[in-house]
Every structure is written in structure tokens, then in C-alpha cells.
Amino acid sequence: MYIIAGLGNPGREYANTRHNVGFDTVDVLADRYRIEIETKKHKALIGKGIIEGQKVILAKPQTYMNLSGESVRELVDFYKIDETTELIIIYDDISLNPGQIRIRLKGSAGGHNGIKSIIQHLGGQEFPRIKVGVGEKPVGYDLADYVLGHFTGDDKYEIENAKKRAADAAVMMICGAAEKAMNEFNRKV
Numbered sequence: 001m002y003i004i005a006g007l008g009n010p011g012r013e014y015a016n017t018r019h020n021v022g023f024d025t026v027d028v029l030a031d032r033y034r035i036e037i038e039t040k041k042h043k044a045l046i047g048k049g050i051i052e053g054q055k056v057i058l059a060k061p062q063t064y065m066n067l068s069g070e071s072v073r074e075l076v077d078f079y080k081i082d083e084t085t086e087l088i089i090i091y092d093d094i095s096l097n098p099g100q101i102r103i104r105l106k107g108s109a110g111g112h113n114g115i116k117s118i119i120q121h122l123g124g125q126e127f128p129r130i131k132v133g134v135g136e137k138p139v140g141y142d143l144a145d146y147v148l149g150h151f152t153g154d155d156k157y158e159i160e161n162a163k164k165r166a167a168d169a170a171v172m173m174i175c176g177a178a179e180k181a182m183n184e185f186n187r188k189v
Helices: 018-032 065-079 113-122 143-147 154-174 178-185
Strands: 002-006 039-041 044-051 054-061 087-093 101-104 129-133
Touching (some): 002 065, 002 154, 018 044, 018 054, 018 087, 018 129, 018 143, 018 154, 044 065, 065 087, 065 113, 087 113, 087 154, 101 178, 129 154, 154 178
Parallel strands (some): 087 129
Antiparallel strands (some): 039 044, 044 054, 101 129
């Protein structure tokens, strides 16, 4: 079994913001594979289903970004998965250009508070992740205002494509092709 958790903030006011591309990517998977994400469990909205023959839990932690680790820890413990191989976290990254994707099998938080929380609660940095680039904040902008803002102009188009590619990457990863996914998706767009 695999858990694919997209990070974001709950509530309508955060829908379609830069910080919620993890939620949005999980929604792409849910639509594609007809998985309903509506059960509230483990401080998350979850949906159970099958993706390419693999049992999966799609999760959207409802703890707000900075506390994402609480939900992820509960999910990992309850479903007794190996977080180093059977967990995929999808989230926004301001150090990547809008629409760029980067897959890592482990690593630091890189300043992302949701990932900091997950590292703290899991007790380590070894878990697969898919970063979706949302672009660097403009000079003079407050970081929180930027990541909680909406996409504009060409970025909207790039992000829609990135969410689909991130979903494709997650599918490859659960099918045992993490290295292939890294080779295919870690290129600049």
C-alpha cells in the first residue's frame, strides 16, 4: 500500500493558491482514478483506491501546512507503511521555476514548513517527495503573502501542466520506477 499526501491549507480561501499545489495534484490523481477524497480520518481528508494495480491512500492533511507532520505520522502509523518507500509527499517549492518538478527520495526541508513538520514527526528525512515549482517570490513581497497568493498570467498554464506531470510522476513511483521518474521529470521545462 502507498500513501500519496499532497500538502496545503484547508479552507476555501486557500484554494488554488501556490501553497496548495500538493492538494491540487492529489485531486488530479483522484479525478483520473475515480477516488473520492471525502473521509475525515487521521487529521486528513482521505480516499482509498487503486492506481495501476497498487492500493493507495490519497491524503490531504487538514492541519494547516505548518502541522502537516501530525497527519502524516498518524497515516504512516495506522496503515503500517514504510515511509522510506511507500510514502510520497507532494508540495510547492519556491526555489523552482513555475511548472518545474523535482523528485527526491530524501533530503532536507529546504525552508518549507510543511516538510519541516513531517521530518520532525517521522524522525528523519528519508521519504520520497515531489516538489512542484511555484517560482521565487518577487523582491519586496512577504513570503507568506506570496505562497498564499494565486497564480497569474503564464504561471497558471505552467502550473496546470505541472500538476498533471507531478501526478504522472507519482504513478511511476508507486509502480516501482522512482529512478526513471527522476530522470524523466527532474529536467527543466
